[in-house]
Amino acid sequence: xSFGILAEDAGLSDVEAVVMSAIVFAGSAQFTAISILAQGGxxxxxxxxxxxxxxxxxxxxxxxxxxFRGGKIRxxxxxxxxxxxxxxxxxxGDGSFDEQLLLGASAIAYLTWVTGTAVGAVWGxxxxxxxxxxxxxxxxxxxxxxxxxxxxxxxxxxVAALGxxxxxxxxxFTPPGIPxxxxxxxxxxxxxxxxxxxxxxxxxxxxxxx
Amino acid sequence: MSTAAITIAGCTLVTAAIKAAxxxxxxxxxxxxxxxxxxxxLSPALLAAxxxxxxFAEGDRLALEADTAGVAAGxxxxxxxxxxxxxxxxAAAVTAALRAL
Numbered sequence: 001x002s003f004g005i006l007a008e009d010a011g012l013s014d015v016e017a018v019v020m021s022a023i024v025f026a027g028s029a030q031f032t033a034i035s036i037l038a039q040g041g042x043x044x045x046x047x048x049x050x051x052x053x054x055x056x057x058x059x060x061x062x063x064x065x066x067x068f069r070g071g072k073i074r075x076x077x078x079x080x081x082x083x084x085x086x087x088x089x090x091x092x093g094d095g096s097f098d099e100q101l102l103l104g105a106s107a108i109a110y111l112t113w114v115t116g117t118a119v120g121a122v123w124g125x126x127x128x129x130x131x132x133x134x135x136x137x138x139x140x141x142x143x144x145x146x147x148x149x150x151x152x153x154x155x156x157x158x159v160a161a162l163g164x165x166x167x168x169x170x171x172x173f174t175p176p177g178i179p180x181x182x183x184x185x186x187x188x189x190x191x192x193x194x195x196x197x198x199x200x201x202x203x204x205x206x207x208x209x210x
Numbered sequence: 211m212s213t214a215a216i217t218i219a220g221c222t223l224v225t226a227a228i229k230a231a232x233x234x235x236x237x238x239x240x241x242x243x244x245x246x247x248x249x250x251x252l253s254p255a256l257l258a259a260x261x262x263x264x265x266f267a268e269g270d271r272l273a274l275e276a277d278t279a280g281v282a283a284g285x286x287x288x289x290x291x292x293x294x295x296x297x298x299x300x301a302a303a304v305t306a307a308l309r310a311l
Contacts, residue, residue: 002298012214020218026225033221035260040269043213047220053256054228055249059241061232068233076230134305137277140264141284141301145294147257159251160258167259171267179267183259190247199247 003030003113004120006139009130010038014121021117025110026083028146029053032180035139041177049177052184060087067097081106155195162186280305 007017012034024030029050036046061079064087068075081103090102127133151157163183170179189195211219265281266272284301288294 010214012218016214016218020221024218024221024225026221029221029225032256032260033217035264037213037217039263039267043216043220046217047224049256050221051224051228052252054225055252057225057228058232059246059249061229062241063232065233072234075233079229079231079233080226082229082232132306132309134277134280134302134307134309136264137280137284137301137305138298140261140277140281141288141298142294143257143260143264144281144285145288145297147254147261148288150254150257156251156254160254163255163258164262167262168266168272171263171272172270176263176267176269179263180256180259184252184255186255187248187251190249190251191244195247195251196243199243199250203243 001116001120001123002138002142003027003034004117004122005124005127005130005135006031006038006120007034007117008121008124009135010034012037014118014125017121018114018118021114024050025080025113026050026054026057027113028084031139031142035143036177036180038136038139039176041175041180045175045177045181049180049184052181057082060084063095064090064097064102067099067102069099078103081110083109085109153198155189155198159186159189162189276305276308277301279308 003021004014004017007020008014012020020030032053033046033050036049037043061082064079064082065075068078070078078099083106086102086105086109087097089105090098092098124130127135130136147160151160163186166186167179167183170182174182190199261281265278266274268275280301280303283304284297287300288297291297
């Protein structure tokens with residue numbers, strides 16, 4: 001629902017907001033893209049930031065791949081159903097996934113996501129001036145909530161701090177949207193030996209659980 | 211096409227391509243460790259930059275305004291209650307209240 005309200009703030013029509021939820025179906029990427037539009041950024045910066053936000057689906061969908069039945073095209077189509085919540089729910093904890101549970105959970109998430117967007121878009125029209133209601137503060141507050149879940153390790157907190165510094169340093173000098181894109185370079189900390197070792201350690205821990 | 215329409219079309223294409231690439235192109239093979247390691251850290255980098263630019267920037271200048279205080283209050287709310295709904299509501303309420311002053 002919040003997506004429907006905020007999409008209007010970013011200049012999308014009711015129909016555009018619902019269409020976007022119906023055909024993109026990736027919450028955090030959609031929020032990322034429209035918040036860049038709301039900041040005054042261009043379509044290119046918005047799509048690039050959404051793609052970066054979606055890059056986590058590569059390892060997620062790759063992990064699910066072997067659990068999907070069917071040929072390449074069917075598996076590619078089923079890959080579209082992967083969203084964070086259904087992915088986590090259907091994980092059996094041994095590296096395999098319950099295909100039926102994943103598809104079912106995604107179907108429910110899809111329906112609530114699209115109808116929620118529609119309700120939010122229509123309700124948003126009735127709300128009046130979004131700035132007077134402080135609705136523009138919802139974007140950063142929502143991202144802050146997501147961020148808290150992502151910074152459980154010291155390394156992730158360091159990357160978040162670095163991303164903040166890069167973004168704020170660039171604000172006066174670059175067009176809107178660009179600071180966020182450049183800040184993503186902070187993730188290159190992942191190339192360090194320590195970060196790679198941490199990933200290997202976690203993968204081994206998961207492997208032993210199998 | 212409008213900016214919104216181009217953004218929607220672009221997001222649709224990249225999202226579909228990324229989600230399809232996982233199960234098909236990679237089909238069970240493990241991704242290189244360095245890649246996974248960077249991808250895991252992309253979320254905190256992007257989210258932190260989004261929070262910072264929206265809370266502290268107005269166009270091309272840095273500014274402390276009503277929404278800065280609102281986001282700070284929202285951060286306090288989620289830290290105390292753990293609820294993202296409370297965080298968002300408090301952030302909007304504080305921002306609106308400061309603007310109404």
